Amino acid sequence: MTAELRKRRQEELETALAEARAALDRKDLEAAVAAFERARAAGAAPKLVARDHALALSELGRHAEAVDAFRDWFAKRKKDGDTQNLMGVLLKRAGRLQKAVEVFERARQLQPKGLSPWQNLGNVHAQLGNHEEAVRCYRGALRLSPKSPDLWRLLGRSCLAAGRTEEAIASYRKGLALAPANQTLAALLLQALLQTRQWDEARSFIGGLCAAHPDDSEFAVLAARLAFRTGNTDTAVRQLDEVLAREPGNLSANLQIATIFADSDRRRANEALERAVAAHPQSFDALDRLIDSLVRSRYDSETAHLERAYVLSRRLVERFPSRIPDAARSLRMVFMRVMDEERMAATGSFHRLLPIWLGEMRHTAALHELGQISGMDDRLALVDWHRAWGRRVAAVVRPVTPVAMPALATGRKLRIGFMSSDLRNHPVTYFALPLFEGYDPEKVEVFCYSFSERRPDSLHRQIAGKVTAFRHWPKMADAAVAEGIAADGLDILFELGASTAMNKLEVMAYRPARLGASWVGYPHSAGLEQIDYILTDPYITPEDPRLLIERPFEMPETWVTLSRMFGEVEIAEDLPEARKGQLTFGTANNPYKYTPSCLDAWAAVLRAVPGSRFLFLRPEAAAASFVANSRAAFARRDVDPDRLDYIGVRGAHLKHYNEIDIALDTLPHTGGTTTCETLWMGVPVVSLVGPGFPERLSYSNLSNAGLGDLAVRTVDDYVAQAVGLAADRTRRQQLRHGLRAQIRSLPLGQPERFTRHFYDLATRVAAE
Template sequence: MPLMTAQQALNLAMDRHRAGQFAEAETIYRQLHALHPDNVDIIHLLGIVAGDTRRYPESIEWMKRSIAAQPQVARYRSNYGVILLDCGELEESASQLETARQLQPGNADIHFNLGNTRSRQKEWEPAMDAYRQALQLNPRYLKAWLNLGMALHSANRPEEAIAMYQEARRVLPFEYSLAANLGNLLGAQCRLDEAIEAYQAAVELAPQSFVTLNNLAILLKDRGEIAESLNVLRQSLAVEANADVHSNLIFNLHFDPDAAPSAIEEEKRLWNAHFAVPLRSARLPHVRDRSPERRLRVGYVSADLRNHVVGRTLLPIFEAHDPTQVECVCYASGQTDAVSQRFQAKAHLWRDMEHWSDDQLTEQIRTDGIDILVDLSLHTAYHRLTVFARRPAPVQVSWLGYPGSTGVETIDHWLTDRFLSPPDLDLPENADGPIRLPDAWCCYPAPESSPEVTDLPSARTGQITFGCFNNFSKINERVLQLWARILQGVPDSRLILLLKTGAHREKTLEAIQRHGIAAERLVFHDYEPASLERSASHFLQRYAQVDIALDPFPYNGMTTTCDALWMGVPVIALRGTLGISRASFSLLANLGLPEYAVASEDEYCETAVALAGDRDRLAHLRGTLRDRVMRSPLLDPARFARHLEAAYREMWGDWCRSQD
């Protein structure tokens, strides 16, 4: 290296390394190592750059050499701990970082790194202790504030996490990520106005952050401001094309009563063009045993294989799978709970994909030899559609996130039923590989501990009570207008809604009053965040106050519809054209009650008013609906599993024949 000293060369290499120019940095490190083979700092830097390029076995060997030469250097052990964390060696990572902390207790980075490892181990108290020690040493340590808040949230201490982020914002008022995380926590605690205020502050600090804009849009949707939510998402996409943001736009369009099916299909087409088509070169041929009747290996991909509506719905079907027909592999992420543990117990393989890149997950699916890969998210949060766009499995299908298709060219099929997607209904998505299951599109996971069905509340009070416990994002001006007509048609009746706190409550009251309904006839129940203390029984008890449930549109209830029927409460629905607008129709038809899912707004109002006036019919439904559900296909996961396996077999046979 003429005209440059060894120290100058090392400084240059480290500059390249910090700039992310790993190959250039490594070349210089190796040249220096050849000249100075006993220089331990250079050996250690070679370990770091190997780790930065995910060559973990090589990185570990370099790290071990540097620590063996100088075991008392704390930063060597700290950096080694980070590499071990990156490759999943959590116990050894913690051991190295604990030793580093003892060697150099005044180093905030070491405490921070230890907190990260303890968090990955889900050891929340030690993690929080480490982050707090980092902050004592450096009160302006942004990442330590952020990770401490996430650890508190993961430890089910949300109010402490909120207070901590508020304190952090006073220390670092111009850090948008603190405002954004505060908004996330406030939103999770159903404090929508405060959450939106926090996110608006984050957007002011970072107007180009697509993540911040995306999350603000989610909160606006939750407050029922669908048009505003869509505008924010389009603003974000104008800044930068992003698959997750574009997916959120597609999903949110399903809530917009003015969005034509063709507009949704166009956005799906654009998503495919921007994010799937460029990955065509990443698709490799599949070598499989093409025996049409052999046992199939089916992979389920979801961040929601836990106590989440998707996980709870799939679990009884998953447990009913015939192991002689399908071998199930789960690709999951998120917290571990009783539901995820049951999935793990039944799965042939369980893969935690939370920290995997798309390329890593794609390679693992290919290595696992998956025949049929099932997307359980569609365009909802935390999907992995850009993995499906790489086609890691020969047959790919979407299901369960919501009734509909993704529009992704590598997803061959989507599961539906004849009520959601009648063959004679001319819609673009119906040409996109629908597989119609014989009964319903899914089952109902009836809670194991359900309250008993009560007598009609109107028999006790003399007053008909309507109710809707769906997310407020499904309730729009047209829905409120029809509900006002129903209340006008049933004098002295009232309507119960389940709402988070926020300005949308006052707007809802104003809207219903504009249609001539007194404010006292509208009753708000607080929407409570899910917690370990609140069981499904706690939520279902609300139906003891409801005579008739009113379904929203265009996005119908699904689990909420089933909950009402399970508790003896009939549901009046307005069926539309898209699957999400026919979900309640499918459920009611499977109970032999299709007449309560009507085709027009006038019929919707007339049916609700007529049923309210027929107390004998209401009492009969109250006493028989749970039995109807129990005897229906909705509560027969074994029957559903056989139909699902037959659908998988049909898909597999089609693929095998296509390869001949």
């Protein structure tokens, strides 16, 4: 290189560096990044550009590029603690949490008296769900900086996630002693007090804060949160409306309004969350909550809500890659529903996420994970997670004392209760209805408990007119519900909904009845050891007893029966194959059950039956994202995506089973209600039987409908059974118009027989 060329390169380098510094000074990160790239091209040494270039890229959300930009300098400075620490920060922002742990640990060793590596290491462990490790790190940081309110906050958060609630409360109090007006610490202390049911302490704490800071909106929001959690919803809404009248964009007030109306008025909840996101575009919590609410929204256009949730989910992943584990519950729900396999996989395995959800006590997150298993270790881990959740709930609950009743042997009536917010026009009630309509009032008293925040519908009113008592307690606090149930002196209380919307699973931890039982709403052990039984049958009961926490309340034939609510929807005269000229496989199952192994099996069937088609009968099928992603998923599996069909509908979907020749069940989590509907419409279902409860639902339905041969034990047999059934047009024709009558002659279709067996078994169990 000539001297003149070297001079010109040096001038280019100096100019680029000067432009980069000037751009940073005026906070023009895009210009700074461009200038740093020119400086690198001109030969700038890493020590001149690496740090600032990487930080500018990271601030722009280009986290993977930031790591690459810092890599050379990082490699040269293996023994410099500050360099190691910064690389850990960049890796954390890029979502590479395990690698960040390794780098932060090295930084901590290089800087034993450095506060930042301790804190950063604790933060990453907390995100990974390694709560005990996070506690260790924050304690290490506090030894260096004992007067940091923020460190006491972080320690308290991890203690709470680790189930060490009293230590968490003590940590928050120490932080507040150092910063008495710290709103975040106050909110966390209130959360811990509510989680441990320390109601009086919570009231005293919030009352003192509001008295000391009467004009502080954040403390007013905390008062509203306390009012809501203790059953005073009207007071909570009034307090929040007062805050929002002054500050329409107040983040915490809008988030709390969304919490209150999440189930009863989804539109109002979404309006609050949209205000929060608009006023706080950099708020992770607001964006995550909006995604979660949109994906659950059914009013107006469900498809439009789903598509917007998908757009926002991709935005969250790009903007907050290090927070993906924190948002995994909502992200996974969206990505499952639109069949985005790649992004779904990128949210992490359920083994990685379960500790996080346990720390947050998110029982609802586990429902969509029941099919995300591949071996016995996975199944046992899921059972252990539920048990650990239940023990944490029970640890902070004081059991109530049910009203004493004479022994059943004295001749009194059996008193049995059913607790669910779905005692309305809902699939749970479709199965439970025979028990409300067909019991013998001379022998049994039936009590129902609903917490639904929706206006009672006709089915709700019909049930109320049939049973001994119907308690409708919307938004009532758990402890009050437990006391109310205990006053009814029940022999057995069945919960029918676990932690699905508006249900109160935690009430079972209070033991409000002499015996507790679970049925139909949650196809797995719920986790509470205060639930003595789970209703099963000879087909559903797992062969390995480790896969249930409760004792089986085993019905002699079937765990469900078809009530009058399944109706008489007309079955088309001809097979779909005869009308269309090709055979159609299909499913109406929820996409959260479409695991990669399930899609593999479906694709194998389609490849084995040339010319056949596959129909998705789902609300999601109306969404462009679902169509695009499902086509891509089948194309990856060597199936022409033009063989896929879509009917996007919610509600009036039974008639569309007339478009399906053979239903292919999901696996490993099989259908339940969907399988019953499919069979009722004369459509055979091919299912795979697995070891666990959610893997045996269809096995029970098929066996109790006289089609047990369609439930097989291996994927190869699943494919072979589907192929064989496709070739057996005669059998399919017979089933199309004979299966409904066949069901009526067998346990699945005989509600009176089911009801008799249920109350006979309940009487025996209660008398033991």
